[in-house]
Amino acid sequence: MNARRVTLYRDDSTAQVIYTDVKTLFWTANNTVLTVARYVGEGPEHFYVHWPRERFCWFRDDPVVAPEKPAVQP
Numbered sequence: 462m463n464a465r466r467v468t469l470y471r472d473d474s475t476a477q478v479i480y481t482d483v484k485t486l487f488w489t490a491n492n493t494v495l496t497v498a499r500y501v502g503e504g505p506e507h508f509y510v511h512w513p514r515e516r517f518c519w520f521r522d523d524p525v526v527a528p529e530k531p532a533v534q535p
Contacts, residue, residue: 467497468521469512478517480510486522495520 465483484498484507495517497510 464500464525466523466525468523469495469517470519470521471516472518473516481525483522486520 464481465485467480467483467486469478469480471478480497480499482500484500486495486497488494489496489511493514495512495514497512498507499510500507
């Protein structure tokens with residue numbers, strides 16, 4: 462699972478909205494709604510969060526790097 466972290470900067474507040482465990486994000490409704498797909502738990506299930514373009518100024522999409530697994534000692 463290659464999760465991402467998306468940070469939305471709202472236009473009506475200084476507070477940021479941060480979504481973790483993001484599967485993907487894409488534009489819908491003729492590029493007027495940002496749709497964020499988030500994982501539910503550890504499986505492949507996901508749900509959608511919809512943000513109209515006029516509700517935020519910009520967003521940042523960051524990959525989440527998984528920590529390296531330690532080498533197995535024989």
